[in-house]
Amino acid sequence: MSQAEVNNNQTAARHKSRGPGRGRLIEWALIGIVVLYAAGLLLAPLVAITWGALSEGTSAFAREIASTDAVSSLKLTLVMAVGATVINTVFGVCIAWVLVRDKFWGRRILNGLVDMPFAVSPVIAGFMLILLFGRTGWFTPLMDALGIKVVFALPGILLATIFISLPFVIREVAPVLSQASLEQEDAAFTIGAGRLRTFWHVTLPTIRWGLFYGVSLTFARAVGEIGAVLVVSGGISRLTETSTLFIFRSLDDRNYVGANAMAVLLAAISFLILLVIEFFKKRTEQTQTL
Amino acid sequence: MSTLPANVDAPKSIASTRPSLPWGKWGLRGTAFLYLGFMVALPLAAIIRSGFVDGFSAFWSDVTNPIAFAALKLTLTAAVIITIVNAVMGTLTAYVLVRYRFPGKGLLNAIIDMPFAIPTLVTGVMLVALYGPQRTLGAWLNSHGIQVIFATPGIVLALLVITYPFVIRAVQPVLMEAEQGQEEAAYTLGASKWTTFRRVVFPTITPALITGSLLCFARSLGEFGSVVVVAGNIPGVTLTAPVYVYGQIESQNERGASAMSILLLALSFTLIVTVEWLQGRDKGSHVSG
Numbered sequence: 001m002s003q004a005e006v007n008n009n010q011t012a013a014r015h016k017s018r019g020p021g022r023g024r025l026i027e028w029a030l031i032g033i034v035v036l037y038a039a040g041l042l043l044a045p046l047v048a049i050t051w052g053a054l055s056e057g058t059s060a061f062a063r064e065i066a067s068t069d070a071v072s073s074l075k076l077t078l079v080m081a082v083g084a085t086v087i088n089t090v091f092g093v094c095i096a097w098v099l100v101r102d103k104f105w106g107r108r109i110l111n112g113l114v115d116m117p118f119a120v121s122p123v124i125a126g127f128m129l130i131l132l133f134g135r136t137g138w139f140t141p142l143m144d145a146l147g148i149k150v151v152f153a154l155p156g157i158l159l160a161t162i163f164i165s166l167p168f169v170i171r172e173v174a175p176v177l178s179q180a181s182l183e184q185e186d187a188a189f190t191i192g193a194g195r196l197r198t199f200w201h202v203t204l205p206t207i208r209w210g211l212f213y214g215v216s217l218t219f220a221r222a223v224g225e226i227g228a229v230l231v232v233s234g235g236i237s238r239l240t241e242t243s244t245l246f247i248f249r250s251l252d253d254r255n256y257v258g259a260n261a262m263a264v265l266l267a268a269i270s271f272l273i274l275l276v277i278e279f280f281k282k283r284t285e286q287t288q289t290l
Numbered sequence: 291m292s293t294l295p296a297n298v299d300a301p302k303s304i305a306s307t308r309p310s311l312p313w314g315k316w317g318l319r320g321t322a323f324l325y326l327g328f329m330v331a332l333p334l335a336a337i338i339r340s341g342f343v344d345g346f347s348a349f350w351s352d353v354t355n356p357i358a359f360a361a362l363k364l365t366l367t368a369a370v371i372i373t374i375v376n377a378v379m380g381t382l383t384a385y386v387l388v389r390y391r392f393p394g395k396g397l398l399n400a401i402i403d404m405p406f407a408i409p410t411l412v413t414g415v416m417l418v419a420l421y422g423p424q425r426t427l428g429a430w431l432n433s434h435g436i437q438v439i440f441a442t443p444g445i446v447l448a449l450l451v452i453t454y455p456f457v458i459r460a461v462q463p464v465l466m467e468a469e470q471g472q473e474e475a476a477y478t479l480g481a482s483k484w485t486t487f488r489r490v491v492f493p494t495i496t497p498a499l500i501t502g503s504l505l506c507f508a509r510s511l512g513e514f515g516s517v518v519v520v521a522g523n524i525p526g527v528t529l530t531a532p533v534y535v536y537g538q539i540e541s542q543n544e545r546g547a548s549a550m551s552i553l554l555l556a557l558s559f560t561l562i563v564t565v566e567w568l569q570g571r572d573k574g575s576h577v578s579g
Contacts, residue, residue: 023483026483027390030382030385030386030390031386031390031392033382034379034382034383034386034387034398035392035394035398037379037383038383038398038401038402038454041447041450041451041454042401042402042404042405042451042454043401044420045413045416045417045419045420045451046416048416048419048420048425048427049415049416049419049420051419052419052425091321091322091325094318094321094322094325095321095322095325095326097318098318098319098322099322102318102319104319106319106323110322110323110326111566112563113326113327113330113331114326114330115559115562115563115566116330116334116559117330118508118562119508119512119555119558119559119561119562120512120555120558121511121512121513121514121532121535121551121554121555121558122512122514122515122532123512123514123532123533123535123536123539124337124512124532124535124551124554124555125333126539127337127535127539127547127548127551128333128334128336128337129333130539130544131333131336131337131340131544131548132332132333132336137336138336159329162329163329163330163333166329166330217406220406220407223409224407224408224409224410224411224412224515225409226409226410226411226514226515227514227515227532227536230536231536231539244409244411244412244515247411247412247415248411251415251519259415260415260419263411263412263415263416266408266409266412267408267409267412267416270404270407270408270409270412271404271407271408273407274400274403274404274406274407274408277403277406277407278400278403
């Protein structure tokens with residue numbers, strides 16, 4: 001990648017030295033259009049909301065964020081996002097391994113299933129859980145017998161979050177795994193390491209950057225989910241209300257200060273996650289080009 | 291790209307030294323099948339069953355009732371518009387990012403991933419903060435007869451923000467790997483920048499551009515979080531298909547919600563499978579060529 005970039009820069013430089021004034025003008029015009037478009041589309045709304053939240057005064061901002069409802073919603077979001085990420089990481093690595101290393105008849109079906117959560121609107125994802133666990137759901141008799149409440153309770157939120165963030169780890173780990181050489185693994189086997197030990201000491205270090213990248217994407221998606229969670233949670237404040245649901249309810253109650261404050265906080269958290277994502281992405285690209 | 295997945299042609303003799311654990315293999319396969327079966331296949335089965343519970347004619351009347359049909363039409367229209375805009379602006383952005391050097395380029399490259407990280411609902415709230423009728427910019431636009439929030443432009447704007455990265459992230463790597471030699475040759479032969487782009491660069495990036503555009507389209511079909519905040523959700527006017535599904539769930543109309551869901555699902559799944567197929571074909575040609 002770096003080689004390509006060097007080439008590009010050289011070309012750009014050559015064009016610059018060779019190009020007449022008109023070429024330079026077009027170049028700057030194109031750059032201007034793109035920068036203005038991106039700034040208008042992405043940065044302007046961000047500035048507007050930060051400005052709005054701060055213009056109400058930092059004390060109002062702090063009061064809204066420190067309210068019992070807001071704090072408990074943040075806690076719930078964090079717990080659900082961590083839970084969904086852990087579960088999807090464990091199963092995701094397992095599924096990626098099966099997809100890449102294990103050639104058998106059912107592989108294409110599995111591969112198609114993995115993509116489904118990206119094709120499903122989040123609202124529909126939540127609705128599916130209602131159909132399975134709701135009033136007349138397929139599993140409702142079983143869950144009633146076990147005494148577990150799924151819909152309008154925490155298990156439902158967790159299931160919804162798992163569903164919508166399911167593909168990320170698989171889709172990031174699979175390409176790295178398929179590019180990893182088998183020689184080291186074979187060497188480990190030859191000197192008598194078992195499968196589990198080989199996986200832990202040889203395979204996992206090879207795929208780690210891709211794995212971390214997938215994990216950070218999963219976490220970001222899990223924190224920001226609204227549609228699926230909105231349908232299954234029932235939105236009972238302090239019990240089944242995540243941060244995004246808190247914003248949604250605040251908008252309904254016309255509590256714009258609270259909605260904006262939480263939105264700014266979530267945007268800030270997402271920015272941190274974005275930095276982490278960018279870091280792991282660079283590392284993944286480096287390992288793939290090696 | 292030229293490296294084949296190593297496992298495809300692993301020598302048999304070495305492979306045979308691997309510890310063979312048939313139960314381990316089946317255990318992993320079984321886990322993968324059970325997990326995806328329970329988490330993905332079963333919910334799908336439930337929704338299909340629920341949509342067709344009263345037969346096909348009931349399904350058909352559910353998706354063709356005036357409000358459902360208007361919602362579907364709005365969602366498809368908005369998706370077509372944003373796909374076209376993204377195809378143009380995404381390609382331009384990717385081209386500028388790869389071929390030109392300018393201050394702030396690294397920052398621009400980083401903020402393009404922002405829609406992947408920021409919750410969609412937060413995106414919606416941010417747009418209301420900027421274009422809402424009581425805000426400065428929104429009030430100014432309003433006085434000029436342009437309503438953004440609680441109107442169709444708001445929906446298009448929200449979708450544009452959410453789907454901005456797709457075309458860029460599809461086209462960018464292809465542009466980076468593209469041979470500069472051909473472009474250089476075109477310039478040397480006296481071709482203008484525009485002719486070179488049209489005849490040399492564009493054919494190279496076309497598959498990636500199609501992939502990115504299809505992903506945009508599929509993503510915007512299902513978008514909920516940002517749209518529900520900015521759209522106003524007036525039935526028949528600014529109610530999109532996913533928000534329609536939400537409304538039907540809230541009013542306990544399971545069959546109606548399922549019918550629209552099945553339609554949306556079928557559409558976006560077809561698109562995503564097409565993308566997979568295009569990417570697979572693309573990779574295949576790379577390896578053989």
